[in-house]
Amino acid sequence: MKLVSFRASGADRLGIVFPENKVADAQQWGAANGMDVPDSMLGLIDKGLEFRDSMSAKVKATAVDDNADYVYDYEAVKILAPMPKPARNIWGIGLNYTEHVAESARSLDTDNKLPQECIIFSKPTNTVIATGEAIKHNGNQTQQMDWEGELAVILGKGGFRVKAEDAMDLVYGYSIINDISARDNRRQGQWIVSKGMDTYAPMGPVLITPDEIEDPHNLQIITKVNGVEKQNGNTKNMLFRIPEIIQDISSVMSVDPADIIATGTPAGVGAGRDPQEWMWPGDEVEIIIEGIGSLKNPIVDDTY
Structure with a gap:
């Protein structure tokens, strides 16, 4: 699973990178797929390793819906650092x-x-x-x-x-x-x-x-x-x-x-x-x- 932090429509979001250079808002993707995914990388890490593994397995088994309003072209969004403000040094x-x-x-x-x-x-x-x-x-x-x-x-x-x-x-x-x-x-x-x-x-x-x-x-x-x-x-x-x-x-x-x-x-x-x-x-x-x-x-x- 490839994850990014990105900015779209003036808001910072957590994203999942899918093939064909598509980025899905992870929180909205989660809502559509029965998972309570946070809106930031730090929040996701806080959910733990088991949640990561479950999410990764579901990402691999799920085709992204290009027509969903939470899916963006990779080139059309601002890619941020994975953790724009790390928890510590x-x-x-x-x-x-x-x-x-x-x-x-x-x-x-x-x-x-x-x-x-x-x-x-x-x-x-x-x-x-x-x-x-x-x-x-x-x-x-x-x-x-x-x-x-x-x-x-x-x-x-x-x-x-x-x-x-x-x-x-x-x-x-x-x-x-x-x-x-x-x-x-x-x-x-x-x-x-x-x-x-x-x-x-x-x-x-x-x-x-x-x-x-x-x-x-x-x-x-x-x-x-x-x-x-x-x-x-x-x-x-x-x-x-x-x-x-x-x-x-x-x-x-x-x-x-x-x-x-x-x-x-x-x-x-x-x-x-x-x-x-x-x-x-x-x-x-x-x-x-x-x-x-x-x-x-x-x-x-x-x-x-």
């Missing part, structure tokens, strides 16, 4: 691909040894924007704006000290996230400013449930800037896989339903290239993850 995982560890050590003075445990950081909720929305480039804060294409994991269940063997049972779905980084604003090793500026976490376009993804640890991730490929990696090369990440985070801090985890980026970031490359106003960055879709955002000047 995004968990970020740094240096989670071997080759990215090496390129970061060369260019960013990080340790060239492979991490023995997850490097965990946080991105505030103000960073989240939708596909198509602009990433703001503040020239007074950075001259080194970088891209990081990543698989996002959205939790549907919380927990504390979750064991790795149980961790995948917490996963609600997957999306795409671009962990934008201002490489020249890592203040004495603290990453919150570098990664936490407004618009620094484009996300979407969809949240896809696990029954649609055969193996989240075998997905191709491609990043393009102005149509030119910069990253081409695969989630099979994660140092710490999703169960280990959830286990590690929850070993020290409880995880909650609707938590978002950005699982790390493969090699090919701008800081690791020779010569280094950065994004500037007028550029466009696109992240593609197979089975999920394409997340595309322009860069605009926001210098004050």
Whole structure:
């Protein structure tokens, strides 16, 4: 099941993506199909994993009625971030691909040894924007704006000290996230400013449930800037896989339903290239993850 948050006729809604590029208002679809579906992604996640599975099964068994007044053409609506205002900060995982560890050590003075445990950081909720929305480039804060294409994991269940063997049972779905980084604003090793500026976490376009993804640890991730490929990696090369990440985070801090985890980026970031490359106003960055879709955002000047 592919889910979106979208805006149509001035209202924000939860949507189900059907074939032929159709989006059904999920709440109205639910009413027509005997299900009490909420009107937001956070509300849906709050209904729990069993409700998700029942809804997904019914979506697969139901043909969308193109003539229903709650069905829209995908191109005719405004696609929002899956959770336009996340419930809390995004968990970020740094240096989670071997080759990215090496390129970061060369260019960013990080340790060239492979991490023995997850490097965990946080991105505030103000960073989240939708596909198509602009990433703001503040020239007074950075001259080194970088891209990081990543698989996002959205939790549907919380927990504390979750064991790795149980961790995948917490996963609600997957999306795409671009962990934008201002490489020249890592203040004495603290990453919150570098990664936490407004618009620094484009996300979407969809949240896809696990029954649609055969193996989240075998997905191709491609990043393009102005149509030119910069990253081409695969989630099979994660140092710490999703169960280990959830286990590690929850070993020290409880995880909650609707938590978002950005699982790390493969090699090919701008800081690791020779010569280094950065994004500037007028550029466009696109992240593609197979089975999920394409997340595309322009860069605009926001210098004050």
